[in-house]
Amino acid sequence: MDYMGVRVGRGDSESLPNEALQRIISTLANKNDEIQNFVDTLHHTLKGVQENSSNILSELDEEFDSLYSILDEVKESMINCIKQEQARKSQELQSQISQCNNALENSEELLEFATRSLDIKEPEEFSKAARQIKDRVTMASAFRLSLKPKVSDNMTHLMVDFSQERQMLQTLKFLPVPKAPEIDPVECLVADNSVTVAWRMPEEDNKIDHFVLEHRKTNFDGLPRVKDERCWEIIDNIKGTEYTLSGLKFDSKYMNFRVRACNKAVAGEYSDPVTLETKALNFNLDNSSSHLNLKVEDTCVEWDPTGGKGQESKIKGKENKGRSGTPSPKRTSVGSRPPAVRGSRDRFTGESYTVLGDTAIESGQHYWEVKAQKDCKSYSVGVAYKTLGKFDQLGKTNTSWCIHVNNWLQNTFAAKHNNKVKALDVTVPEKIGVFCDFDGGQLSFYDANSKQLLYSFKTKFTQPVLPGFMFRRKKNQ
Numbered sequence: 026m027d028y029m030g031v032r033v034g035r036g037d038s039e040s041l042p043n044e045a046l047q048r049i050i051s052t053l054a055n056k057n058d059e060i061q062n063f064v065d066t067l068h069h070t071l072k073g074v075q076e077n078s079s080n081i082l083s084e085l086d087e088e089f090d091s092l093y094s095i096l097d098e099v100k101e102s103m104i105n106c107i108k109q110e111q112a113r114k115s116q117e118l119q120s121q122i123s124q125c126n127n128a129l130e131n132s133e134e135l136l137e138f139a140t141r142s143l144d145i146k147e148p149e150e151f152s153k154a155a156r157q158i159k160d161r162v163t164m165a166s167a168f169r170l171s172l173k174p175k176v177s178d179n180m181t182h183l184m185v186d187f188s189q190e191r192q193m194l195q196t197l198k199f200l201p202v203p204k205a206p207e208i209d210p211v212e213c214l215v216a217d218n219s220v221t222v223a224w225r226m227p228e229e230d231n232k233i234d235h236f237v238l239e240h241r242k243t244n245f246d247g248l249p250r251v252k253d254e255r256c257w258e259i260i261d262n263i264k265g266t267e268y269t270l271s272g273l274k275f276d277s278k279y280m281n282f283r284v285r286a287c288n289k290a291v292a293g294e295y296s297d298p299v300t301l302e303t304k305a306l307n308f309n310l311d312n313s314s315s316h317l318n319l320k321v322e323d324t325c326v327e328w329d330p331t332g333g334k335g336q337e338s339k340i341k342g343k344e345n346k347g348r349s350g351t352p353s354p355k356r357t358s359v360g361s362r363p364p365a366v367r368g369s370r371d372r373f374t375g376e377s378y379t380v381l382g383d384t385a386i387e388s389g390q391h392y393w394e395v396k397a398q399k400d401c402k403s404y405s406v407g408v409a410y411k412t413l414g415k416f417d418q419l420g421k422t423n424t425s426w427c428i429h430v431n432n433w434l435q436n437t438f439a440a441k442h443n444n445k446v447k448a449l450d451v452t453v454p455e456k457i458g459v460f461c462d463f464d465g466g467q468l469s470f471y472d473a474n475s476k477q478l479l480y481s482f483k484t485k486f487t488q489p490v491l492p493g494f495m496f497r498r499k500k501n502q
Contacts, residue, residue, distance in 0.1 A: 203286035203293030242277035306391035308384035315380035382492035403497035
């Protein structure tokens with residue numbers, strides 16, 4: 026029979042080897058530990074159910090107490106309205122009653138006087154009394170009174186009908202857990218050192234209060250991997266169904282995104298994660314083939330007039346930041362310059378104070394930025410084919426394209442290709458952005474801060490290109 030992965034023979038227990046018995050004991054012990062751990066997990070879960078149920082009951086009591094409090098406040102407010110209306114109408118009616126009583130008292134007095142005047146025999150006195158009675162009747166308040174109540178006893182305008190509210194209260198129930206949103210890759214955009222992520226709910230849910238977006242950088246295309254992945258970064262309390270992360274430095278080729286919806290009580294499940302290509306060109310400078318008078322470190326190059334024994338700071342290289350207006354094809358291949366020993370035939374020499382990037386562009390859209398230090402007086406930024414000769418200068422051959430900055434004796438700013446120069450009537454920016462659309466045959470230069478277009482080459486790249494940088498040295502050096 027088979028039991029727990031160990032085959033035990035019938036009737037041969039006496040001849041069972043010691044190692045086999047040890048394996049059985051080890052298997053039993055491991056299974057016991059596994060069961061004990063599971064029991065501990067169940068106990069922990071049971072305790073969690075009890076604690077969480079108690080917390081939920083307390084929260085339910087608080088919610089109903091809050092409802093009762095609101096109802097008491099509304100009731101008190103409506104009672105005050107009724108009392109105020111009662112007081113107003115009572116005051117109006119009491120005032121009318123008081124006026125009528127005064128008029129009635131004066132009218133009875135006048136009536137009594139008029140009745141007595143009928144007994145006067147002297148014509149002169151009777152005539153005098155009659156005139157007095159006439160004058161008093163004319164001025165009597167009884168004849169100026171409105172014999173209509175100023176207010177009615179109707180209070181129906183303050184009646185209530187809570188049937189709808191009662192119906193709503195009867196529908197009170199637990200909040201449903203929000204469904205997982207769906208990220209729409211078509212609506213997502215990677216552009217200008219930022220990523221815009223857009224999503225939608227599978228069905229309308231008016232109970233949603235906000236969304237939580239999580240993102241992380243990765244070098245893997247497709248679904249995120251658990252092993253060796255970075256921690257998720259969280260953006261909370263997003264009210265809309267899209268969010269833009271800006272100011273990014275794309276030091277990884279891809280980014281993972283996931284989002285979940287939250288109502289006032291609970292967060293729903295995460296959406297299926299989506300991986301977006303950042304389209305960043307990540308490269309270092311190729312020290313193995315740079316000119317001997319250039320000191321190169323990864324993304325920084327400095328002028329070294331002593332050929333490596335001294336240095337004078339000149340220019341700092343690219344910051345890897347993605348820029349693409351529309352989703353571009355995934356980079357199909359990445360090439361690197363083969364290593365070369367110092368002083369070999371592949372090293373730039375003569376007046377070509379040049380260094381190239383170590384990663385070739387063979388397809389797709391790519392963007393990088395270059396920032397020169399303030400004391401850098403003359404430099405070129407662009408791209409070149411791998412076949413650029415070791416004596417060639419950027420922009421002076423048909424295998425290279427660049428823009429050139431010269432601040433020695435007179436300030437010049439120009440675009441160069443195949444030894445043709447196009448002067449640029451714009452201010453030299455603090456940071457230059459380079460956008461290469463290999464498949465579309467476009468090389469554009471931007472002010473990286475304002476996004477102003479400085480110049481654009483239109484061409485058809487027939488070979489892979491490499492980022493290129495070059496200095497012009499002083500004549501007395």
